[in-house]
Amino acid sequence: MEELGEAFFDSLLELKKEEYQIVFVHGGGPAINRMLELYNIPHEFVNGLRKTTPEVLEVAEMVLSGQSNRKLTSMIELHGLRGFGVNGSDAGLLKAKCINQDELGLVGEITAVNQSVLEMLFNEDLVPVITPIAAAEDGTKLNINADYAAAAIANAIKAEHCIFVTDVKGIFIDGNLTHQLDADEIEQHIKNKKITGGMIPKVTSALNLISKGLNSVMIVSGKEKFYEDGIWIGTNVSAKKEVLT
Incomplete structure (x- = not known):
């Protein structure tokens, strides 16, 4: 970034x-790693995915929403576009389910994308800047691989x-x-x-x-x-x- x-x-x-509509989906791996190390929170990757305990998720969301998203949205604004930062779990934008809770913890895969949220932002000429944090049906927040979140959103809106x-x-x-x-x-x-x-x-x-x-x-x-x-x-x-x- x-x-x-x-x-x-x-x-x-x-x-x-x-007249392309633009959507950003971003991760924040290095920044998350630094913060986890700062707080001495153990972390590991399993098959390329970050094993996400409740403690890891709390830090990941803090970094993604509070740092990475703010920074990217500001950069977009400074370059003449109207960025709008949003957590994937906000307004039911990204719905997900756990992949394998025993092995990966709170890591999910996208099951639904609320296109109406994106359409609302598009109608206001805003550029959505989305963190890959989704919500399960019971409201539990889940960590999503940013690439997979991007794919799900692109498929949902039929991106070119x-x-x-x-x-x-x-x-x-x-x-x-x-x-x-x-x-x-x-x-x-x-x-x-x-x-x-x-x-x-x-x-x-x-x-x-x-x-x-x-x-x-x-x-x-x-x-x-x-x-x-x-x-x-x-x-x-x-x-x-x-x-x-």
Whole structure:
């Protein structure tokens, strides 16, 4: 979040001028880790998901809602958009159920998205900035993986594009930016060690989004323009190869 650049927001403004509705879904992993360590609260990950005890959830919500969301909303406002920060559990926006309480604690998966909340914000020309905290049917708050929350929201509103913001321009193969890859190609590139290191979790997250029902995901840089004059800049990850326009 700290590395979001002026050019990134220029692209957002261009999309807004083209009458795209924009929704932000954000996490806050590093900041949550720092706060947990500050309070000496034990924490761990199980299969890539943060095991969430009541104590961990309290800290996670405090960081997500009180720090990360406030900061991102302010950044959006400073760059000419009207941001509106909202907790996913507010107004029944995100409903969820536990995935495996014995193994993961208060970690959930989205079961429903209250589109009327988003439509209300869209009608006021606001940009929703959403934390991945949802509510179960009994009101219990649940921690949601931000990628999965983004996928659920994108599916619910039938989004044209889901953009995965990273600190690099996209996926590079043999030193060259690759504009489009499908799931099979990504698996092959990982096997051949063409995709390595920190890019592996990024593409894995993109594939996870696709597995949740999205047609494609853009991996773009938060430091520079990712959309200009109708052209997307980055890597389009899709289930199958398709023409990118």
